[in-house]
Structure formats: C-alpha cells, structure tokens
Amino acid sequence: MVRQERALRTRRLILEAAASVFDEFGYEGATIGEVVARAGVTRGAVYFHFASKRDLAQGVVDEQFAQDGVPERACKLQEFVDTGMVIAHLMPRDPLLSAGARLSLGQDVFEDLGGGAIPGWIGRLEALLVAAGERGELLPHVVPADTAWLVTAAWAGVQIQSQRLTGRADLEQRVSSLFRHLMPSVAVPGVLGSLRMGPDRGAQVMAEVAAAREVKPVDEGVAAA
Amino acid sequence: MVRQERALRTRRLILEAAASVFDEFGYEGATIGEVVARAGVTRGAVYFHFASKRDLAQGVVDEQFAQDGVPERACKLQEFVDTGMVIAHLMPRDPLLSAGARLSLGQDVFEDLGGGAIPGWIGRLEALLVAAGERGELLPHVVPADTAWLVTAAWAGVQIQSQRLTGRADLEQRVSSLFRHLMPSVAVPGVLGSLRMGPDRGAQVMAEVAAAREVKPVDEGVAAA
Numbered sequence: 001m002v003r004q005e006r007a008l009r010t011r012r013l014i015l016e017a018a019a020s021v022f023d024e025f026g027y028e029g030a031t032i033g034e035v036v037a038r039a040g041v042t043r044g045a046v047y048f049h050f051a052s053k054r055d056l057a058q059g060v061v062d063e064q065f066a067q068d069g070v071p072e073r074a075c076k077l078q079e080f081v082d083t084g085m086v087i088a089h090l091m092p093r094d095p096l097l098s099a100g101a102r103l104s105l106g107q108d109v110f111e112d113l114g115g116g117a118i119p120g121w122i123g124r125l126e127a128l129l130v131a132a133g134e135r136g137e138l139l140p141h142v143v144p145a146d147t148a149w150l151v152t153a154a155w156a157g158v159q160i161q162s163q164r165l166t167g168r169a170d171l172e173q174r175v176s177s178l179f180r181h182l183m184p185s186v187a188v189p190g191v192l193g194s195l196r197m198g199p200d201r202g203a204q205v206m207a208e209v210a211a212a213r214e215v216k217p218v219d220e221g222v223a224a225a
Numbered sequence: 226m227v228r229q230e231r232a233l234r235t236r237r238l239i240l241e242a243a244a245s246v247f248d249e250f251g252y253e254g255a256t257i258g259e260v261v262a263r264a265g266v267t268r269g270a271v272y273f274h275f276a277s278k279r280d281l282a283q284g285v286v287d288e289q290f291a292q293d294g295v296p297e298r299a300c301k302l303q304e305f306v307d308t309g310m311v312i313a314h315l316m317p318r319d320p321l322l323s324a325g326a327r328l329s330l331g332q333d334v335f336e337d338l339g340g341g342a343i344p345g346w347i348g349r350l351e352a353l354l355v356a357a358g359e360r361g362e363l364l365p366h367v368v369p370a371d372t373a374w375l376v377t378a379a380w381a382g383v384q385i386q387s388q389r390l391t392g393r394a395d396l397e398q399r400v401s402s403l404f405r406h407l408m409p410s411v412a413v414p415g416v417l418g419s420l421r422m423g424p425d426r427g428a429q430v431m432a433e434v435a436a437a438r439e440v441k442p443v444d445e446g447v448a449a450a
Contacts (some may be wrong), residue, residue: 160385180410181372196310
C-alpha cells in the first residue's frame with residue numbers, strides 16, 4: 001500500500017516534469033533526458049511508468065481530464081460554465097493543463113494524441129448540455145453536440161490568443177467574456193439570469209472545493225460521534 | 226509598366242509557393258530551397274523580393290489582409306459576418322490564407338509575425354463593430370474592442386479544431402454556427418433577424434464579387450456611351 005502510494009507519487013512527479021518540458025519545448029523538442037533531470041528520478045523510474053516519449057505525452061494529455069474536480073450542480077448550465085471557468089483559472093498555474101492544451105492542439109502529434117483530447121472535451125460538454133436539456137435549461141433550438149463542439153473550439157482559441165498576447169494574464173476575463181457572449185443563445189431566460197460567469201468564477205469554485213475538503217474530516221468525525 | 230507587372234506576378238508566385246511550403250512544413254521546417262523549387266523561379270528572384278525566410282513568412286502573413294475583398298455593406302454587422310464567412314470559404318481553397326493562419330498562431334515565430342496579425346484582425350473587426358454601433362445596430366452593452374477580441378479568438382479556435390477533426394471540410398458550417406451563437410448577444414433584434422449567416426454565405430458573397438467584376442466593364446462602357 002505504502003509502496004503503491006509512492007509509485008503513484010513518482011508517476012505524478014514524472015508527469016509534472018514531462019508537462020513542464022513539453023510546455024517549454026513542444027513535442028518534437030522534448031527529450032526523456034530533460035524529463036529525468038527535472039523530475040529528479042532515475043531514467044529507469046521514467047521507463048517503469050512510461051514506455052516512450054509518446055506514452056509520456058499521452059499521459060500528460062489524459063491528465064487534463066483528471067485535473068479540475070468541478071463540483072456537480074443542480075443547474076447543469078452552471079456546471080457547464082464552471083468547467084470552462086475552472087480550467088481558465090487553473091491553466092496559468094498548472095503546467096499539466098498548459099502542456100496538455102499545447103499537445104492537444106499542436107501540429108506535431110495530432111493524429112494519436114490531440115485527436116483523443118478534443119473529442120474528449122466535446123463529449124464532456126455535450127453530456128452536460130444533454131443533462132441541462134433534460135432539466136429544461138436549454139433554449140429549444142440548441143443542439144447539444146453542435147454547441148459542445150463550438151464551445152470547445154472557441155475556448156481553445158481564446159486560450160491560444162490570450163497566451164499569445166498576454167501570456168494568459170487575461171485568460172479568465174476572456175473566457176468569462178466568451179460565456180457572456182454565448183449563453184444568451186443557449187440558456188432559457190430564467191436560468192440565464194442566475195448564471196454566475198464573472199472572471200473570478202473559477203477561483204470561487206476552487207475555494208469552495210478546498211473548503212469542502214477541509215471541512216469534510218470534521219463532519220465525518222461529528223457524524224461518527 | 227510591363228516590367229513592373231511581371232515583377233508583381235513573380236512576387237505573387239513566390240508568396241504562393243512559400244505559403245504552400247509553410248503550410249506543409251511550418252516555419253522551422255521550411256527552406257528557401259523548397260520555395261525556389263515550387264515557384265519555378267531562380268534563387269536570385271526570391272532574394273530580389275524577400276531578404277530572408279522571415280521576410281517571406283511576413284509577406285505571407287501580411288497577404289491575409291489583401292485576400293478577401295469583402296464588399297462594403299450598409300449593414301455593418303452583415304459586413305462583420307461576411308468577413309468571417311468569406312475567409313472560412315476561401316481558407317480551404319487558398320494556401321496563402323491557410324499558411325497565414327498557421328504562421329500567425331504557430332508557436333515558432335509568434336513574437337514578430339503572429340503578434341502583428343492577431344491585432345490586425347482584432348482591429349479590423351473592431352472598426353466594423355464601431356461603425357455598426359454608430360448606425361444603432363449594436364445592443365447597448367456591447368464593447369466593440371472586447372467582442373472583436375473574442376470573435377477573432379473564437380474564429381481561430383474553430384478553424385484549428387475544424388482542421389484537426391475534418392481537414393477543414395466542415396469549416397463553413399462551424400463558422401456559421403459560431404455567428405449564430407454569438408450574434409444574438411451583439412445585434413439589436415431588428416438587425417439580427419435580417420442577418421444572413423448560413424454556411425453558404427461565404428460562397429454567395431464571393432459569387433456576388435465575381436459577378437460585379439464581370440459586369441463592371443460593361444457598365445462603364447454604357448456610362449461612357
């Protein structure tokens with residue numbers, strides 16, 4: 001058990017090092033040697049967890065989907081907005097997300113890697129929109145698959161342009177602007193009015209998640225007493 | 226005069242060859258030798274027009290703005306939509322536009338090249354939105370600079386995702402979807418209802434431009450008679 005925990009921690013360390021290398025050099029420019037150096041582990045440890053550079057890159061791309069922990073909401077469109085705002089909040093702070101985006105959208109390695117990540121995001125957003133539709137939150141003309149495709153693409157374009165022009169300093173403000181422009185075509189008026197989609201929404205959700213984590217053990221203790 | 230025309234034609238030939246090379250290999254992978262081979266001109270001819278590979282790439286990026294010839298409209302928001310739809314129509318057919326997008330958004334050469342193209346597009350769209358505002362076409366909360374930033378970014382994201390997933394086969398359909406999602410937050414209802422933003426809008430506008438070109442000499446002849 002302890003050994004397994006240590007292996008998971010090493011795997012995570014290697015993924016974070018790999019992310020910072022891919023983020024800096026791109027796929028082609030990255031080397032396993034540089035990952036070894038940054039992770040402070042042996043080459044053998046890297047190859048124990050990942051068979052190849054491609055495998056490492058796939059690990060970084062897959063990690064995107066494990067990163068955020070956006071809480072479930074009764075209002076599925078709020079959860080939809082939260083997903084975009086939380087990633088906008090985390091990406092400038094997390095090389096795993098940042099490298100994942102670069103690898104997913106890069107020209108280099110699309111066929112095997114990015115080809116999976118883009119449909120992964122579209123599918124995740126589509127599922128939220130379908131659930132929103134079942135709850136009567138969507139305007140009647142909305143086609144979940146089309147809107148999910150569009151929001152995935154537009155979000156990625158906003159991320160790239162924000163990175164290019166401000167080093168992602170305005171990413172949360174621009175993603176907030178994206179949702180403020182899009183949601184009036186998606187949400188029924190009653191839902192639209194209550195959606196929180198300001199630039200600080202991502203930070204709010206993450207603070208809420210952190211608070212829930214801290215409170216939990218105490219709650220459990222009280223419940224057990 | 227004839228000599229100048231020939232020089233312009235050669236310059237254009239070289240730019241088109243350079244575009245196809247940048248489009249295929251990216252900035253780093255492109256070589257002047259390959260451009261010489263594809264243009265079917267001498268190396269001296271290339272260096273007569275462009276001092277370096279960087280100069281060639283800049284020429285391709287600048288050419289984006291000379292490509293489309295979107296006609297002016299009384300309704301500025303229609304001209305705004307037409308701009309996006311025409312480029313979506315032309316890009317799969319024109320390596321100059323396609324390479325321009327790749328160079329503008331590529332990781333390689335951003336500092337000097339793409340850094341100019343993105344603000345160029347934002348500025349062009351912002352000017353159209355300001356003109357639309359003066360004509361009372363905009364909803365009161367619209368900030369032209371913010372909406373121009375967002376549409377430029379979202380358009381680019383749609384282009385990249387369409388290229389990745391379908392080789393740009395669905396680009397016009399997806400850009401049409403982008404405008405259908407965004408314009409209800411931008412246009413006053415009276416204008417919104419009359420905006421043409423279907424997937425075939427780009428082709429329609431280009432057909433109109435071609436027809437006007439064919440008719441013009443006759444018109445001038447009649448006017449002169």
